[in-house]
Amino acid sequence: MPSLSEARASNALVHFNHPPVAVFLGGTGGIAASTAELLARYTEGRIHVIIAGRNRIDGTKILSSLAKALEYRESEADNDDTEMLREFVYCDASDLRSVRTASQTILSILEKLEGGAPRINFLVFSAGFANLFSSVETKDGLDLQLMMRYYHRFKMAYELMPLLRNARDQGQDAKFLSILGAGINFPVDPNDFGLKHLGTFRRVFKAFISGAASAVYNDILIEEFASRERGISFTHSYPGLVRTAQLDFSFRKHWLFTPFRPFYDMLENAVTVSAEDSAEWMLFGLLNANTEGKGFYRRGHQGQELEADGYDEPKRMLLRKELFQHSISETQAQEVSLSM
Numbered sequence: 001m002p003s004l005s006e007a008r009a010s011n012a013l014v015h016f017n018h019p020p021v022a023v024f025l026g027g028t029g030g031i032a033a034s035t036a037e038l039l040a041r042y043t044e045g046r047i048h049v050i051i052a053g054r055n056r057i058d059g060t061k062i063l064s065s066l067a068k069a070l071e072y073r074e075s076e077a078d079n080d081d082t083e084m085l086r087e088f089v090y091c092d093a094s095d096l097r098s099v100r101t102a103s104q105t106i107l108s109i110l111e112k113l114e115g116g117a118p119r120i121n122f123l124v125f126s127a128g129f130a131n132l133f134s135s136v137e138t139k140d141g142l143d144l145q146l147m148m149r150y151y152h153r154f155k156m157a158y159e160l161m162p163l164l165r166n167a168r169d170q171g172q173d174a175k176f177l178s179i180l181g182a183g184i185n186f187p188v189d190p191n192d193f194g195l196k197h198l199g200t201f202r203r204v205f206k207a208f209i210s211g212a213a214s215a216v217y218n219d220i221l222i223e224e225f226a227s228r229e230r231g232i233s234f235t236h237s238y239p240g241l242v243r244t245a246q247l248d249f250s251f252r253k254h255w256l257f258t259p260f261r262p263f264y265d266m267l268e269n270a271v272t273v274s275a276e277d278s279a280e281w282m283l284f285g286l287l288n289a290n291t292e293g294k295g296f297y298r299r300g301h302q303g304q305e306l307e308a309d310g311y312d313e314p315k316r317m318l319l320r321k322e323l324f325q326h327s328i329s330e331t332q333a334q335e336v337s338l339s340m
Contacts, residue, residue, distance in 0.1 A: 001304035004277055007284040011042055014287055019046045019084060020173065021113075021120050021163075023106060025091060025156060026127025027051035028058040031179055031239055034279035035124060035286075040066045048085035050109065052102050053127065059088040085113055093127045093152040096140045096331055103159040107336045110163065116339060119167035119174075120160060122286065125153045126179040135206040142330065143195055145207065149214035153178055154221055155331040162338055164232050174232040177286045178222065181215030182236040182298040183306040188213050190319055193326045217323060219298060223311050224320040226295035233289035233297070237282050240301030241272040273301075 002010065022039055024032045028051060040047055049066060051059045063086040087109055091102035110118035129148035136144040142151060157176060168174040192198070195210055202209065222234035281303040289297050298306040310316050327333065 001300070001302050002281070002284060004280060004302075007280045007303055011038065011280060011283050011287060014039075014042050016043065016046070016121075016173070018172070019043070019048055020122060021048040021050075021085075021110065021167070022122040022124065023050045023052065023120050023160070024124045024126070025052045025093065025102075025153075026125060027062065028053035028055040030126060031242060031275050031278050031282060032124055032126035033058075033062050034275040035126075035283050036062065037066065038276075038279050038283050039122070045084060048113065050085065050087045050089060050106055052089040052091040052106070054090065054092050056088055056090060063088060085109070094129075094138050094144060094147050096138075096142075096151075096155065099152050099155050100159065100332075100334075103156055103336055106160065107163065107338075111339055117166050117170065118163050118338065119170060119172065120163040121167045121173045122175050122177070123157060123160060123164060124177045124179070124286070125157070127152070128180065130211060132207050132211065135210065143206070143210045145210040146195065146214050146217075149180060149211070150217040150221070151327065151331050153218070154327045155333045157221075157225065158328065158331075158333040159336050161229065162335055165229070166338075168231040174291075175286055175289055176222070176225065176232065176234045177282065177289075178218050178236045179239055179282055180218050180236065182219060182238040183300065184212060184215040184219075184238075186212040186216050188216050188319075190322050193217075193323055194330060219308075220320050220323050221327075222296040222298075223294075223308070223316075224324045227317075227320070230295065231291050233291050233295055235285050235289045235297040235299060237285050237299040237303075238301055238306075239278045239282060242275055242278045 022036065024036050026032045027036050036049055036051065040049060045066065049063065051063060053059050066086060089102050089105050092098040107118060110120070127148060129145055131145065138144055138147050164174045164176065195206060195213065198206055218236045222236045226234045281301065284303040285297065285299040294311065298308050300306050
């Protein structure tokens with residue numbers, strides 16, 4: 001388990017022969033925004049950054065801060081004076097059509113940037129939603145928590161996979177990171193991945209079940225992608241308790257928490273970490289994921305690798321394939337078509 005200073009020191013050593021391309025879904029605030037800022041800082045601004053999300057104002061502010069604080073300086077070593085990309089793409093992660101449109105838009109932007117071989121070196125997901133008290137369906141008929149915490153991640157990763165393959169085939173880093181809840185043990189029903197056929201008793205707890213199941217699905221997701229896409233690394237990280245707007249919203253939303261608000265305020269700084277510190281560990285996990293061996297990593301809140309026992313057992317492998325096919329069907333996922 002690396003200390004915060006060790007994670008920083010390791011991240012600061014990052015070096016790329018060519019400016020990498022990083023795409024952040026949910027990068028308009030919190031951990032992903034801080035991760036984008038750190039990656040730009042450690043590369044001295046020599047990185048193409050696309051942030052996708054709903055909040056264009058916040059996303060544009062983050063991109064503008066990268067451009068101002070880390071203006072690209074021409075490198076005498078490679079004499080590359082290409083302007084670094086700073087682009088915002090609208091994406092409503094609760095809407096399948098919006099996710100598809102965002103995937104196509106990202107492809108179009110990168111084709112203009114690089115011509116016939118658009119690439120993504122780092123694909124990072126952090127957009128989420130948490131509600132332990134009520135379950136809501138999206139207009140596509142999907143559970144909102146499953147959509148926000150799993151389905152949209154699968155869909156966009158599946159659709160943009162050709163761009164990660166391009167990076168890999170060019171001998172560059174090709175890395176995927178999902179920030180949610182690695183290592184959670186919770187039983188899932190292969191006959192009802194979408195939680196549409198819960199019994200009367202379990203339906204009462206659907207919000208809790210969907211929250212836990214979505215974390216397990218992300219573990220399964222990286223295992224199956226890694227088995228299919230050799231040469232690309234897949235990481236699922238648990239950030240722990242981080243001081244973000246989403247965490248604060250979760251504790252303020254319900255009236256039951258009102259009497260405990262002063263206690264929560266007192267403990268917040270003691271038991272949580274800042275988004276900036278969490279991002280150092282998330283970035284450490286992303287950068288230190290290699291493609292040898294199993295090709296996937298589960299990581300804890302301080303970048304430590306978590307055990308993944310049983311991932312290659314026949315029962316688990318069947319579960320992976322069943323969830324993968326379910327996810328393709330449920331999200332109508334199709335790989336983007338690259339121009340020849």
